[in-house]
């Protein structure tokens with residue numbers, strides 16, 4: 001009871017200090033800006049959706065340019081013009097950023113993701129033991145021209161069992177320190193987190209975007225809305241594996257359905273959502289993964305009836321059809337907030353890939 005009260009007080013304080021003003025970190029898309037942009041908000045150039053060991057080996061000596069170019073071309077051909085990488089330890093995303101302009105793509109990378117020794121994250125980045133070492137890594141991100149900081153603050157889903165997260169979250173005090181240091185250095189913070197407690201502590205630490213965020217509760221969803229952090233729920237790595245045989249379908253479905261339920265609730269609460277497929281993760285192919293993610297996010301809308309009885313287009317996910325028979329005015333914010341689900345279904349049937357996301361992070 002007391003603990004909860006403390007938390008509430010803390011939140012009030014944070015709000016008063018206006019630490020949650022993220023104007024600079026979240027770019028709102030409007031028709032006059034680049035409304036049509038398709039933004040893949042979570043991808044790993046270093047991975048290939050098939051075999052992570054082989055993928056990492058491919059870039060071991062140096063980033064393999066042919067692979068990167070092929071992947072960028074696939075994104076370009078899918079009309080995706082913004083990619084936010086989740087980091088790697090092979091400089092692959094850095095090479096991708098150098099080449100991206102040739103493909104008309106704005107590429108953003110944290111260079112590598114940062115995790116605390118003994119916690120999850122080795123596959124996509126570098127680790128530290130002490131805060132001094134963490135500071136050094138932030139310095140390295142800065143010197144290498146990182147666009148933001150990616151931190152690993154929690155574990156990953158155990159696809160063999162529901163609901164289990166392998167590896168716990170970092171202690172909240174560490175999260176606070178890490179986020180604080182990154183902010184001080186002028187970076188926004190993209191955070192890999194799962195599980196109710198870790199998500200709550202990460203949000204209280206002031207992260208700017210929540211990646212994955214499985215197994216949340218009503219409380220953390222409300223906190224998400226309050227803080228204004230962007231949520232990238234990455235449904236594709238779970239849903240795309242259903243029927244694959246590697247893990248039990250019931251377990252995958254349970255994670256997926258739980259997440260969809262929470263996405264729906266998040267939309268009601270006004271959480272900022274962005275589509276990021278974790279492309280490169282097993283079964284999530286580059287470029288196609290973005291379309292998959294949107295498909296699953298829209299599936300989360302169900303029949304379009306929310307618990308308040310109102311029909312609502314998915315909060316901050318906006319459809320942006322490029323089909324000539326659809327009037328651009330239909331895509332304006334005002335109309336979309338009340339877009340009925342029948343229309344949305346038609347839109348999806350006519351081409352699920354033609355959808356843009358209003359918010360992106362960093």
Ligand SMILES: [Zn+2]
Pocket residue numbers: 042043044086278
């Ligand atoms: Zn990732």
